[in-house]
Amino acid sequence: MGNETSTAVEPMTGLRESKKRETRQLISDQATRLFIAQGFEETTIAEIAVAARVAKKTVTNYFPRKEDMALDHQEEFVGSLAHTVATRGAGESALTAMRHAFETAVAAQNPVAGFAGPDFARMIDDSPTLSVCLRSLHDRREEALTDALAQATGSATADISPRTAAALLGAVHRVLFRRIQELTLAGRTNDDIAQAVADEAARAFDMLEPALGDYAVA
Template sequence: MSNETGMTTSTPAHDAPAGLRESKKRETRQLISDHATRLFMAQGFERTTIAEIADAARVAKKTVTNYFPRKEDMALDHQEAFAASLADTVASRSSGESALAALRRAFEAAVAAQDPIAGFAGPDFSRMIDDSPTLSACLRGLHDRREEALAHALARATGTSAADITPRTAAALLGAAHRVLFGRIQELTLAGHSGEDIARTVGDEAARAFDLLEPALADYAVA
């Protein structure tokens, strides 16, 4: 890593500009996550210890746990983006576009780009999750969080209470479709299919899945 920090050698670390400190923290966090994920994929999540991760990243064990209080957060380090993804799509939908149409359009784009948020994580990463009860449970929890965030976004979009049954039901239907399609991408990945083949297959299957929701949600939450 570069030593070009813009400071003289006599400047104490705690006097570093705030932006530089934050940049260094992000670098350290990413370094730990990268080494942890590499070890998880090589030897399994449950079998990898915090000490091994710290040694690989050349940091103290306490540094690892300060950045990642939960071990699974090192493997699934884009949780907030995943949990917010459907809600963000609804919030940014175009004028005249329904929530279903916006989510359908966004998923089609994600499949075309083979976006990891949609499930295109590669065979090693997908196998790491599939082989780990802890990571599999964490992923299910993330799907639940994503559905809950979507329900709140739909409530805001329609001017109803978050406790209202309609946005919650709509979020459950839309969340279930995305959950099934995410699982399908993982399934095909683990079966050895290429990203291009998976994109073609899931693109066709997604069209059928979203078509099933059209009668109920085609005119719901139109911007």
């Protein structure tokens, strides 16, 4: 009897979670469509609720901040560099791991690396709120990277070495992210951008090699 109840509950729980994910994605998609069409600052929560066919309170339950609807892969972005350090291969430095991860992201034209398309890039560039939010995400990503480097080297998080290394590595990623945005806004295709940024990224990472080539080797 107990097993039958458990079996019955599990599909219901899975169905509810699936429905929640669908609703969240629907709200995010409709919000982004409106932000692109009429501007982030100009779009209201009420308009998003109407477009998604949900109550206004439902929108705010899923997204307490309006900018979270536009930048809805925040945790993946914030944790990306730290994850690269944590999963680097034996004998691989943090710098080498990040170089390889960025090369892979560019080759795949990954949106988390900045390949989000002209409409999305323009939406962020035109919005002071989203621009500030993006800078905050870069800051949070650097903080997470500091923690990962401290753990990888057995250092205290407050130690200057992991903080400096994270600042240098984070700065290169900020520059390259912004470069992808600039080329996107200039009307370049993703294929052209990937080719240009791959060459520029190689030069940027080479500049860090003397300082970080042997740092945080697994």
